[in-house]
Amino acid sequence: MRKKVIAGNWKMNKLLGEAVQFVEDTKDKVASKDKVESVVCAPFPYLPTLVEKTKGTNLEIAAQNMHFEESGAFTGEVSPSMLADIGVTYVVLGHSERRELFAETDGTVNKKAQAAFAHNLTPIICVGETLDQREANETKSVVEVQVKAALEGLGEEQVKETIIAYEPIWAIGTGKTATSEQANEVCTHIRKVVADAVSAAAADAVRIQYGGSVKPANVDELLTQSDIDGALVGGASLEADSFLQLVEAGTK
Numbered sequence: 001m002r003k004k005v006i007a008g009n010w011k012m013n014k015l016l017g018e019a020v021q022f023v024e025d026t027k028d029k030v031a032s033k034d035k036v037e038s039v040v041c042a043p044f045p046y047l048p049t050l051v052e053k054t055k056g057t058n059l060e061i062a063a064q065n066m067h068f069e070e071s072g073a074f075t076g077e078v079s080p081s082m083l084a085d086i087g088v089t090y091v092v093l094g095h096s097e098r099r100e101l102f103a104e105t106d107g108t109v110n111k112k113a114q115a116a117f118a119h120n121l122t123p124i125i126c127v128g129e130t131l132d133q134r135e136a137n138e139t140k141s142v143v144e145v146q147v148k149a150a151l152e153g154l155g156e157e158q159v160k161e162t163i164i165a166y167e168p169i170w171a172i173g174t175g176k177t178a179t180s181e182q183a184n185e186v187c188t189h190i191r192k193v194v195a196d197a198v199s200a201a202a203a204d205a206v207r208i209q210y211g212g213s214v215k216p217a218n219v220d221e222l223l224t225q226s227d228i229d230g231a232l233v234g235g236a237s238l239e240a241d242s243f244l245q246l247v248e249a250g251t252k
């Protein structure tokens with residue numbers, strides 16, 4: 001059975017004191033790593049402090065983005081080696097907000113995925129369709145293109161370690177969750193895409209999260225679906241209690 005991954009994506013929220021308070025309130029309460037992976041995706045300035053505070057605990061700290069280059073004239077960017085150097089273990093790549101607002105493309109997501117593995121960072125690669133694309137019945141073809149492009153050139157073992165987050169854009173921050181059947185249907189399709197593009201073994205191992213208005217009230221139903229292996233959660237991950245409930249759901 002695939003171990004569930006519950007990741008809270010704080011996006012551009014919290015000040016340092018609030019971020020520290022959150023990890024103090026959760027780090028000793030999240031279930032053990034052999035039951036569920038618990039991840040907090042925090043803004044860059046807080047990463048060193050949060051990594052330090054969570055050392056030896058079951059709470060992992062992720063970045064929300066990175067550049068694919070090692071170093072150089074890229075003002076304002078953060079490199080994979082910088083993240084690895086301070087002890088970050090996961091990185092979110094290709095979130096729809098980065099694709100929409102910051103010109104992230106399938107090509108840059110792929111370069112970043114390769115760079116993540118070169119630095120032992122586990123990528124959480126986001127894919128998902130817009131409302132227009134869903135209404136035009138293009139959901140499966142859109143995510144198929146995104147998934148294939150993101151994984152291109154990765155080895156089978158790397159794909160097995162990858163986390164894919166299916167986040168329908170129309171369900172992000174809107175309170176509109178995809179029904180668990182709708183979410184699972186796309187996650188099943190993603191697994192088939194991985195099987196065809198890489199191997200059956202890779203498809204069996206890759207973890208696929210759902211994201212988009214996940215909260216304690218709907219997480220159980222989503223996580224019982226056959227192809228949903230976790231959740232990438234925005235709003236409902238900002239409060240410690242709510243995050244802990246989501247993590248708990250991941251242990252079942």
Ligand SMILES: O=C(CO)COP(=O)(O)O
Nearest residue numbers: 009172173212213234235
């Ligand atoms: O974008 C998301 C997580 O990356 C989802 O955000 P919400 O849970 O706030 O809808």
